[in-house]
Amino acid sequence: MADPTVPILDIRNVAKTFVSNGRSIEALRGANLTVARGEFICLLGASGCGKSTLLRIVAGFEAATGGEALMWGKPIPGPGPSRGMVFQDYGLFPWLSVRDNIGFGPRSRGRPAPEIRDTVDRYIDLVGLQRFADAHPHQLSGGMKQRVAIARVLANDAEVVLMDEPFGALDAMTRERLQDELLDLWRRTGLTVLFVTHAIEEAIFLADRVVMMSPGPGRIEAVHAIDLARRRDVSSPAFNDVRRMLSAQLHSHHAPKAA
Amino acid sequence: MSTGAEAGALPLAAGSLPAGAAAPPARRAGPGLARLRAAGLALLIPAGLGLVWHLATVGRPYSLIPPPAEVWTELRDLAFGGINDDAFSGTLWAHLAASLARVYGGFALAAAAALPLGLLIGRVPVVRALLDPTLQILRPIPVTAWLPLAMILFGLGPRSAYFLVFLGAFYPILVNTVFGVRSVEPRLFEAAAMLGCTGTAQFARVVLPAALPSIFTGLRLGLGFAWVVIVVGEMTGVQTGLGAIIMEARQLSRTEIVICGMAVIGVAGFVSDWIVMRIGRSLLAWSPSHG
Numbered sequence: 001m002a003d004p005t006v007p008i009l010d011i012r013n014v015a016k017t018f019v020s021n022g023r024s025i026e027a028l029r030g031a032n033l034t035v036a037r038g039e040f041i042c043l044l045g046a047s048g049c050g051k052s053t054l055l056r057i058v059a060g061f062e063a064a065t066g067g068e069a070l071m072w073g074k075p076i077p078g079p080g081p082s083r084g085m086v087f088q089d090y091g092l093f094p095w096l097s098v099r100d101n102i103g104f105g106p107r108s109r110g111r112p113a114p115e116i117r118d119t120v121d122r123y124i125d126l127v128g129l130q131r132f133a134d135a136h137p138h139q140l141s142g143g144m145k146q147r148v149a150i151a152r153v154l155a156n157d158a159e160v161v162l163m164d165e166p167f168g169a170l171d172a173m174t175r176e177r178l179q180d181e182l183l184d185l186w187r188r189t190g191l192t193v194l195f196v197t198h199a200i201e202e203a204i205f206l207a208d209r210v211v212m213m214s215p216g217p218g219r220i221e222a223v224h225a226i227d228l229a230r231r232r233d234v235s236s237p238a239f240n241d242v243r244r245m246l247s248a249q250l251h252s253h254h255a256p257k258a259a
Numbered sequence: 260m261s262t263g264a265e266a267g268a269l270p271l272a273a274g275s276l277p278a279g280a281a282a283p284p285a286r287r288a289g290p291g292l293a294r295l296r297a298a299g300l301a302l303l304i305p306a307g308l309g310l311v312w313h314l315a316t317v318g319r320p321y322s323l324i325p326p327p328a329e330v331w332t333e334l335r336d337l338a339f340g341g342i343n344d345d346a347f348s349g350t351l352w353a354h355l356a357a358s359l360a361r362v363y364g365g366f367a368l369a370a371a372a373a374l375p376l377g378l379l380i381g382r383v384p385v386v387r388a389l390l391d392p393t394l395q396i397l398r399p400i401p402v403t404a405w406l407p408l409a410m411i412l413f414g415l416g417p418r419s420a421y422f423l424v425f426l427g428a429f430y431p432i433l434v435n436t437v438f439g440v441r442s443v444e445p446r447l448f449e450a451a452a453m454l455g456c457t458g459t460a461q462f463a464r465v466v467l468p469a470a471l472p473s474i475f476t477g478l479r480l481g482l483g484f485a486w487v488v489i490v491v492g493e494m495t496g497v498q499t500g501l502g503a504i505i506m507e508a509r510q511l512s513r514t515e516i517v518i519c520g521m522a523v524i525g526v527a528g529f530v531s532d533w534i535v536m537r538i539g540r541s542l543l544a545w546s547p548s549h550g
Contacts, residue, residue, distance in 0.1 A: 059453060080452075080455065104454050108451070136544075
């Protein structure tokens with residue numbers, strides 16, 4: 001899997017149709033995307049554009065009904081530790097402490113206890129939760145819960161981090177801070193990130209490439225590389241130019257629907 | 260993420276980490292007074308009823324119900340002897356021990372059967388389709404209705420008593436376990452799966468802990484029902500037990516002994532519920548609704 005010519009993720013003509021009560025809903029049609037190792041990709045679009053469906057297919061929670069999703073050139077068999085998911089509603093285990101939530105993955109994979117302890121300590125430090133190591137999720141703020149969710153995925157040696165509107169439920173200040181922290185982590189760890197959002201500014205602030213998606217049926221409309229130097233200044237004219245361009249494009253997809 | 264936890268957004272101070280530590284300040288201000296007030300309120304109705312009982316029965320030699328003082332004397336004789344010196348004197352502990360063994364024995368059997376069954380019914384559709392209809396039809400049948408059949412199946416004596424207590428405790432545990440398992444958030448199964456915990460490993464690491472609050476409610480109700488049905492359970496011809504002593508005293512018109520038996524069952528049931536609740540609180544400290 002070290003072959004540099006094989007992309008870490010290869011989405012080939014992926015389609016997904018949900019069937020419920022005899023009605024079928026086309027959530028995703030003909031999606032194509034290749035992701036290189038270490039890239040930060042944002043999937044941007046309004047609700048119903050299939051961005052979460054695509055993420056869940058890569059996670060292995062859903063099977064594609066057409067095309068194929070490959071990781072390192074091999075079909076994705078189902079959910080697994082190589083692709084860690086960070087949910088908007090955290091998905092932490094409420095009966096486990098911060099420490100045990102982070103150690104859940106290594107324990108499931110049968111790592112020896114001393115190694116788990118070291119790993120957990122390292123990632124608790126990395127997300128700055130030393131004082132809360134023994135707290136339970138209901139004692140944490142939203143931002144702290146999401147830090148635990150991120151640490152839990154990293155502690156499990158995930159190669160790809162899948163984030164489904166992870167900061168959507170947080171207040172604006174916490175969100176900005178976690179965006180900075182996430183970029184910092186990404187730079188230091190060389191992870192590949194697939195990040196779903198419906199906020200244009202968030203996508204431009206974070207991504208190497210923004211994948212624009214549109215609904216009815218969900219599909220990939222365009223892919224834009226963001227060539228702004230990091231750390232990006234959201235109030236700079238260059239940032240605004242990109243925002244205006246993406247915004248116009250995003251709304252042009254909706255205009256026929258709204259009319 | 261080197262900045263540490265965000266300031267101002269923390270719901271608790273660093274010093275009060277364990278759950279339950281966030282006790283309301285009112286209880287800290289006057290714990291003695293508040294506790295006294297609660298105890299006073301709790302005792303008000305029993306004291307009133309006791310008074311009515313006393314006034315209605317005392318000084319009436321032909322009353323079918325003995326006055327409280329007489330029951331109290333009988334209770335001391337049952338426990339320690341030396342007052343009446345009849346066949347019942349000093350036998351209370353043997354009866355209590357026999358009933359405790361049946362209550363906890365039947366309860367343990369019920370838990371041992373209902374927990375795994377509940378986990379399977381809640382999680383495996385085939386098992387649910389196979390067992391649920393039968394169990395739902397058997398469930399409304401009262402334990403008293405099982406008494407004659409139990410005595411045919413298990414004979415006179417303690418085995419029938421165990422079976423009836425088992426029946427009484429089984430359904431509350433089963434129903435609450437199934438409910439707990441079925442209400443586990445689907446998100447947690449996804450989280451476990453993407454962390455590498457899949458298939459049957461999820462039973463021990465996700466289903467059981469997530470359903471534990473419900474399971475505990477079921478165990479508590481089940482133990483309560485075990486005490487409720489102990490008298491019926493001991494109508495099966497056993498010689499010892501609080502139910503047996505009540506039945507025997509009834510035939511001899513020793514109503515004061517009947518009332519003593521009732522009181523001891525009440526207290527024993529109350530104490531055993533209190534113990535289970537304490538265990539539950541310490542095990543479920545993580546759950547905001549139990550901690």
